[in-house]
Amino acid sequence: MTSKTRIGIGIVGTGMAAKPHALALGDLADRVEVRGAYARSAERRNAFAATYGFPVAESAEELAADPNVDALLLITPPNARRELVSLFANAGKHVLCEKPLERTTESAQAIVRTCGDAGVKLGVVFQHRFRAASQKLAAMLSSGDLGAIRVVRADVPWWRDQTYYDESGRGTYARDGGGVLISQAIHTLDLMLSLTGPVASVQALCATTPFHRMEAEDFAAGAMMFENGAVGVLHASTASFPGDAESLTFECDHASVLVKSGVLTLRWRDGRTESHGEEAGTGGGADPMAFPYEWHKSLIADFADAIADDRPPRVTGADALHVHRLITALETSSREGRRVDLSGAQT
Known part of the structure; x- marks a missing residue:
């Protein structure tokens, strides 16, 4: 931690994804003060606040108007993001948003513009970048110890049973923006891009297997050509029983x-x-929540320091647009049955 200034934060959204944030905020109580937690369901927000010892907010507007709230932690489903970001950004509050930023690349770009126009910081919860292994690899690639990356394999062999998709809106384009790519594989793809740099083109196949009744894809496979000349393959699924950890493999000049x-x-x-x-x-x-919260803790601590020290967070909204564009390209390639060029789309 580089600063001792305590940051006031308001939480909007108290669903399944809120648990690791709440645990992290409990550990960071000397650095971050939770000013209130809000969800549309009074029962849900009261239960969440009681579980973690946070005050309850009766509305998002109440939090946005609180002069002691410096930032919004936004944990709602993707379809409930744009209006909330606009409310808080225009009130001068910084925004830390769960992934994905929104359901489509265009809507994600609109959120980035809203925060930019308001002069507030926008961070995105891509906590995999904060794992010790990820940071060690980033340092080794930056130093040149491994040489250049030549081949990339991204594998997300996950499992979700049907009850997961029986929740209203889950796996739909209207609420989530898609299936396995934008809801699950997005973390692995973001980490991959942070290490490899941009993808130049993709050719992909997305499908919904008989294992699930859902609107969007539960399977995606694709080939990728990177701007640095590397080639890569992607497999992502929530139909791989019983589920295994996601992985990234890089064939470099000096090591695998x-x-x-x-x-x-x-x-x-x-x-x-x-x-x-x-x-x-x-x-x-x-x-889905069987993972430690320490990565969230490091990410939130970095965001608090970014506010206190007036610098960009380590994962910005602009950074998140790269993975949004990649996912859009993969979906477009599958839908149209062609190779999709991303050149010029990364700026």
């Missing part, structure tokens, strides 16, 4: 690199093997 379950494994071309990080759950099986 695997990131899985919070562990970085390097197999050097000279025969050495080394590992970094500690194994942890990732939510790839029947329990």
Whole structure:
């Protein structure tokens, strides 16, 4: 932590994804003061506040008008984001938003513009970047120790049973913006892009398997050409019983690199093997929340410091647009049965 200033935060959204945030905020109580938690359901917001010892807010407008609220932590479903971002940003509040920013790239861009026009910071919850293994790999790639990345494999072999998709709106375009790509694989794809740089083109197939009754895809596969010349493949599914941890594999000049379950494994071309990080759950099986909250804690702490120190957070809204554009390209490629070029779409 680089600053001792305490940040006031308001929470909007108290569903399943709120638990790791609440636990992280409890640990960060000396740095972040929760000024209120709001959900449309009075029963849900009261239960959430009682569980974690937070005050209850009776409306989003109440939080936006509170002069002691510096930032919004937005944990609603994607279809409830734009109006809330506009309300808080125009009140001068910074915004930390759960992934995805919105359901479509165009709506995500609108959120980025809203915060930019209001002069407030916009952070996005891509906590996988804050894993020790991810940060170690980023440093090694930056230093040149591994040489260039030549081949990439992104694998998200997750499982969700039908009860997961029986929740109203889940797996629909109207509420979530899609299926496995935007709801689950987005974390792995964001981490991949943070390490590889932009994708130049994709060719993909998306489908809904007989395992699920849902509108959007529960399976996606694709080939990727990166702007740095690397080639890659993607497999993402919530139809892979019983579910396994997502992984990224990079074939580099000097080593083969695997990131899985919070562990970085390097197999050097000279025969050495080394590992970094500690194994942890990732939510790839029947329990979507079976992962530690420490990554959320590091991300929220960084966002609080970004406000106190007046700097960008480590994961900005502009950063998030890269993965939104990639997902849109994958979906377009599958729908239209063609290769999709992303060149020029990354700015």
